[in-house]
Amino acid sequence: MTTLSQNLLDLSDFAWQRLRQRVEGLTDDEYFWEPFDGCWTVRRTAGGYAADGSRIPPAPAPFTTLAWRITHIVDILQAERTATWFGHTATGEAPPVPGSAADALAALDRAYEIWRGRLDALSQDDLDRAMGPIAGPYAESDGTSFALHILDELVHHGAEVGTVRDFYRGLNPDDPFPAALAGDLTPADRPGLLAEAAAAQRWDVVRQLADRGFGVDERTAGGMTAAHLAAGTGELDTLRFLIDRGADLSLKDTQYDVDVPGWAEFFQQREVTDYLTARRRAGSGA
The missing domain is CATH 1.25.40.20 (Ankyrin repeat-containing domain)
Incomplete structure (x- = not known):
């Protein structure tokens, strides 16, 4: 019988492979493409790059570029809470803000490697146990609910990335x-x-x-x-x-x-x- 942990890993790997295939061949022009005024994106700063944002996003939310969306997925997967909320110790570097398509794909690969390792390390007790005060308003939620939340983030933001690529391809057809x-x-x-x-x-x-x-x-x-x-x-x-x-x-x-x-x-x-x-x-x- 397949365990809950294995089912979560299988779902995560499936969603990841679908996303990774959809971003193959990404170019800088596409990565930074802003189809509308007022897009949120990744912008050059004195120290590198930073993503647009606000603690309380405007409503309706601005359209976000592939640069912003991929950076957001990297942040979600590699965030400390994907270890600490399960009661584990976060190790590894802080996620970068990629300034090019090539850097974005490398950062995405690294972030998924970290997330998958953390998910694979979870015991059934980690999944069953309430996360406690570290999870703030979600203290009473168990580890399974949090793992599913991260997977939902991977799935729906991955779908957004694919849709933006479809829009870009429709406006910039490539017939080699x-x-x-x-x-x-x-x-x-x-x-x-x-x-x-x-x-x-x-x-x-x-x-x-x-x-x-x-x-x-x-x-x-x-x-x-x-x-x-x-x-x-x-x-x-x-x-x-x-x-x-x-x-x-x-x-x-x-x-x-x-x-x-x-x-x-x-x-x-x-x-x-x-x-x-x-x-x-x-x-x-x-």
Whole structure:
């Protein structure tokens, strides 16, 4: 039977992986993008950077940039209270205010490492026990309720980050495929581009990119190969093409840890499953 602690860790890891995939490839322009006047963001100061804020936020709350939102997630995960409110000792450095997209991703990774370590260290007694005076108005709440609160913060702020990226992408569309097909973008420049084409369901582009030397076993930011995506969407002709080009069907994606036949089965792509089964039997001589 799965323990409460393991369920909390699994939920935390799932939310984290989803967020980390959504921020992959973040640029400085996007990080500091202010679509409206009056946004809260991260601003340069004499000593580095600082986030806009107020002890009592204005109502309605201002729109916050990706810089502000990611800094806020870092603060939440790495705050001392994610140790001390559980009765543990906080160790490690104070969270930074990142001044670039690259620094933000590094800070986010570090903050999650700290939070996950603290969550993993909790005993059942830590989760069951009332937090006491250190938690102020939440003194009577137990550790489980606080852990769930931090996870809620990770989930809903992570969703906000993803939504802002969607807005930015809609206003600043990135279509790298023409440049790749023209030879101006090479596999060394963007190794996973063929997998990105499969994720966009640009199946004709997948074939053209393979002809230009883009790897068929490279992955998207989410950890899927083009073969996973072709199998899961039922795109059998493309899957056959990828297999002819040497695609490794045994590779597992990094999110669900499932191989290519497993994707076809999970997404109920019967024609693909039957093809892969027949292919495997023919290969084994059965």
